[in-house]
Amino acid sequence: MALLLRSIARSGVCASRSQFFLCRHVAPMGTTAKEEMNKFWDKNSRLNRPMSPHITIYRWSIPMVMSVTHRGTGVALSGGISLFAMAALVLPGSYPYYLDLIHSLTYGPHFLAFSKFALAFPVAYHTYNGIRHLMWDVGKGFKIPEVYRSGYAVLALSMLTSIGLACL
Numbered sequence: 001m002a003l004l005l006r007s008i009a010r011s012g013v014c015a016s017r018s019q020f021f022l023c024r025h026v027a028p029m030g031t032t033a034k035e036e037m038n039k040f041w042d043k044n045s046r047l048n049r050p051m052s053p054h055i056t057i058y059r060w061s062i063p064m065v066m067s068v069t070h071r072g073t074g075v076a077l078s079g080g081i082s083l084f085a086m087a088a089l090v091l092p093g094s095y096p097y098y099l100d101l102i103h104s105l106t107y108g109p110h111f112l113a114f115s116k117f118a119l120a121f122p123v124a125y126h127t128y129n130g131i132r133h134l135m136w137d138v139g140k141g142f143k144i145p146e147v148y149r150s151g152y153a154v155l156a157l158s159m160l161t162s163i164g165l166a167c168l
Contacts, residue, residue, distance in 0.1 A: 062151045070129045073122040116166035124161040128154045 044051075058064070088095070107115075132150050135141050141150050 063147050066151050073126040076122055113166050117162050120165035121162040125158040128157050
């Protein structure tokens with residue numbers, strides 16, 4: 001069935017008002033992508049059209065920063081989990097051995113609290129901002145004041161959760 005549909009589509013058969021007829025190709029297929037790209041830039045130069053703006057011309061806003069941070073925390077979390085899993089597979093010894101090794105290090109309580117915060121913040125932020133994105137998927141919270149309000153709420157909840165987890 002799929003082969004039949006594919007052959008019909010390739011031959012250019014179209015349905016129109018319950019009648020079948022052959023459609024001719026509208027654009028010739030003889031040009032390459034490079035030729036099309038050159039024609040595009042020549043036309044834009046001839047018409048004095050500006051190039052697309054780059055990110056450097058925009059003033060950074062909270063939603064913009066939060067979008068970049070959400071992607072960064074996602075990459076960092078997946079990379080960290082992957083490195084931890086690879087280390088668990090490759091390194092000799094067992095989990096209790098490495099846990100005792102970390103406990104034997106003589107870092108002060110401030111460094112330990114900062115380390116806990118540094119581990120907890122990406123998890124909390126990515127979780128809360130993911131919930132925010134799920135609300136957007138439902139169609140709620142798209143008005144500009146709501147976007148800023150939910151952004152500040154995500155930041156506050158992330159900080160409070162991270163501080164709480166660091167204090168454990």
